[in-house]
Amino acid sequence: MPAMLLEVDRVNEPVDDLTAKLRRYHDWFGLLAPKADPAREKAARGAAVHDFRLWSRIYPATGREGYVPVAFVFTGKTAEQRESRMRRLEQAACGYFAGAPYPWAGFTAVDYHQAVPVVVAELERIIADPAGAAGKVWRRLGREEWQTPGEALDNPDGERLYLMQWKEAHRRREEREAAEREAQRPVCTQCGTGFTDERRQQTTRSSWPGEWDGLCGPCAQEAADRARAERVARCEAEESAAREAAEAEVKKGRGLFGRRR
Structure with missing residues (x-):
């Protein structure tokens, strides 16, 4: 000593x-x-x-x-x-x-x-x-x-x-906080899967609710892909209908002209 x-x-x-x-x-x-x-x-x-x-x-x-x-x-x-x-x-x-x-x-x-x-x-x-x-x-x-x-x-x-x-108390506190976070983890309304941390951050990043905030990442992606496909199909149908209507007008015009002759 x-x-x-x-x-x-x-x-x-x-x-x-x-x-x-x-x-x-x-x-x-x-x-x-x-x-x-x-x-x-x-x-x-x-x-x-x-x-x-x-x-x-x-x-x-x-x-x-x-x-x-x-x-x-x-x-x-x-x-x-x-x-x-x-x-x-x-x-x-x-x-x-x-x-x-x-x-x-x-x-x-x-x-x-x-x-x-x-x-x-x-x-x-x-x-x-x-x-x-x-x-x-x-x-x-x-x-x-x-x-x-x-x-x-x-x-x-x-x-x-x-x-x-102190280390043991810190470990127990981290476990308790993790359990509390897990208990509050959102669950997908479609498939029932808990949100990943990344998906949870995505849904809480904005104060405005998103269209698919209740869905997990994969389900939200599927919903987005499905909505996109529906929009594309709708646009194509509208374009096709417009094209058919235009062609019908052209044919109608040609028929009227032929009768006048």
């Missing part, structure tokens, strides 16, 4: 004092850096907010959500007293390390970006473990299991889970 703030406790301070330390850490992490724009900091979301904070000018990036982690190492007294102390600190300081739920229904991920990751250990446990401080001797406040430092500071329920849940 790039940095960690360490507090050693011999089980001789009031838990309220330990909680006050975490409160001061949390408040200090919220301080703006010199010349930082408060409006931009307020508008920032997620990890971007830390770019405007003083702590990011002093400590390296943690590589995880949240502020620089704080570790409490307890030693002395009995194991029961140390355990009780850790539990009381966990209850009293929850508001500083627990993170915040994302404000969307169905999301179980936790936003740790403005939380102080707090891990606790016992010096006696560290000494007894062959791996020392690198072993499973740390417990993240808010969890039950003892883990390695990296495991304890990891956030499997944080941003990674949020991105997975």
